[in-house]
Amino acid sequence: MWYNSGVDLLTTSVSTAESDSEAYTLVELTGEADVTNCDALREVLDAEVAKQPRTLIIDLSGLRFMDSSALHVILRANRVMDRQGCVLALASPREPVAKMLRLTAADQLIPVYASVSEATAG
């Protein structure tokens, strides 16, 4: 999009790890996620979702801000994961992000955990 200018604001880092011999994918978001960089976020999540991991955890601890455009990208990824019989989970949102997840009731749709290790314990 013409305004896709906020890419520098958001850093994504992807890794895979194991918990109780179950592999999971971890996407860590750092910075601010909004309408200006949600296309970049979508590309990262689409690529990981396409690999059909049993569990995809998005670590939000480094995220200072998230708007509804970024939320929609996560909701879309969650839909596909659901359809694949896989689980998307969110971990350690800071309070402003956690509040936004509550106000949109996204936390009723996607499990939100206090930490990545709690998310892996499911």
Add this chain to the structure above:
Amino acid sequence: MAESPASGGPFRHTGFFYRTLDEYARTVAGFVGDGLAAGEPAFVAVPPGKATLIADALGAGARRVEFADMTDLGRNPARIIPRVLAFAEKHGGQHVRYAGEPVWASRGPAELREATRHEALVNLAFADADVEILCPYDTLALDAAVLADARRTHPLLRSDGRTSASPDYAVPFRLPPSCSLALPAPPDAAMSYTYRTDLSQVRAWVLQHARDAGLPDARASDLVLAVSEAAANTLRHTRSSGTLDIWHDATEIVCEIHDTGVIADPLAGRRMPAPDALSGHGLWLVHEVCDLVELRSDGTGTTIRMHMSLRPRRTPG
């Protein structure tokens, strides 16, 4: 959309003009009690002292009524419709009754405009719903202009024990002029910024002003989210820049976003989007977190004025 919500379907929206608290308690309890006797769920949202009067008049039946503090729920009047819709949905298929008092005398002019706008929008939001609504108005305490607007926003009026059609009710739907005219201009002291794509800078400006004004951190985060969502709409729906104005006084901090976009749906942000909806959360969040929101939109553009109180919540008088 119903052309004439006053007739036909089960939707009834009555402005109840009362003079004494005794008349108030008797009439609201009667309205709720009639519903309870017929097995209908009832929801009552009024200022806190008045809930006690209604509950006392209802007696044992009060236990079956859902009460809410209107000074909290209706602080931003845009939050009332989704709450009542949720109540009706929870009791899906049943006729429900709702008594709501969103207008009281100690509200400021902007709050009264928005409470009046809310009352008008009730007729759109519930036109096809199986809901019966009674809205008490304190005829002795409220200004004549506020009561005149109540006659415009309610298809039915009740006073002195009689209910009749309101001759001033606007059909087809039209907002009363008091709440659809352009907003008063921001004060000269307002700081004005132009943004194009740098929403991070917009958020930084808002956060700085909120802190300078003394808004607590959690509320400052709320205001940052609201303004960022309003400004994101500029990027989503227009190809031009937007302006942000910020000002505060001893009572509140106000942020205003203006752009060339058009918001055609008068109920935008007043229906909760489905949790998995992939749009529509922006204005919903703006209304959820702000103490008051004024939205004006026409062919020339959209203004969204977001208020946050700098004082502890007022008790109504």
